[in-house]
Amino acid sequence: MIAAILALALSVGAPSDQTSTQPVSPSREDQAVRLEDIQVTGRRLDSLIESFVGEVAAPNRGRGIARWDRSVCVGAVNLRRDVAQYLVDRVSTVAEDQGLNAGDPGCAPNLLIVGTADGDAFARELVEKRRRTLRMGGTGMDRGAAALRDFQDASRPVRWWQISMPTDSETGQRAIRLPGECTNACSGPMDYAPVINTASASRLSTQIIDNIFRAIVVVDVTKMGGVNSAQLADYIAMVSLAQIDPNADTSAYASILNVFSDPNSAASLTEWDKAYLEGLYDAQRTQKNLRAGTTEIESSIRRAHSRLAAEPETTTD
DSSP, X not given: OHHHHHXXXXXXXXXXXXXXXXXXXXXXXXXXXXXXXXXXXTHHHHHHXXXXXXXXXXXXXXXOOOEEOSBOOEEEESSOHHHHHHHHHHHHHHHHHTTOBOOOTTOOOSEEEEEESOHHHHHHHHHHHHHHHHOOOOTXXXXXXXHHHHHHHSOOSEEEEXXXXXXXXXXXXXXXXXXXXXXXXXXXXXXXXXXXXXXXXXXXXXXXXXXXXXXXXXXXXXXXXTOBHHHHHHHHHHHHHSOBOTTOOOTTBOOGGGTTTOTTSOSSOOHHHHHHHHHHHHOOOOBSSTTHHHHHHHHHHHHHHHHHHHSOOOOOO
16 A cells, blocks of 8 residues: 555645744744633533534544544655655654554555655556555545545645544454454355454443544645644644544634644643544544543543643743
């Protein structure tokens, strides 16, 4: 997959030297709600948090919220060497902050950042020539045909596509079979279905969790505007380590997700963003209620708010 995607990127055209490494201008996060500045508590705070999580989270249809499991290997191609290395290092650092193993140098990337001078053309060609790579056909593995059309047609500075796998949390084995896959004589329906040994039956809990195992992030360097490499790296970390809705409206919240609409809105991951990722990677995800995962993220944001509210204010003379 990696070689095929790289070949496509090179065929569309190498990016020009567009990705800035200049410092970001002074932040204007005060134009949106900063988590550390919220003074309200109770239902109003709950409403703000639920609205943010509901806007941002984009699990696959009918599935629980997914995340990377144990490790991720970040790679970057078709970008200037220093920018590519910075992006890989920063995204890997954010991954490690969530408890993931970011892999040793030379590991085979399963999170690939691709630079291109024409993101629209690259996305169209990728979908046309590698559709089966993007949609492998297993139940619950991706966001569906409509989301793939959006990936292909919506002209964005950064677009992303993730593939996740329903997984047996007890064994780490796949909980689904891919189209055409079978066992034994392939003569009956049981030969085409995965066999899950249930440790304990429950109407409230499940052994099946969803793990991201492959992601591609396409960066159109001609659309960076005033966004610098540090902001780009944190934006990529947010949208690749979690399942983020590319159409989310987060303008009411101070978040790195706003950086392309306002490059001065955030210099890096904000408290909203960090609390979201921490909640995702702390979540148990073994409840049958599909909302349970987002509820755990909401609890993480509440804890972050409480911590920030308890910190003494600093003053300057």
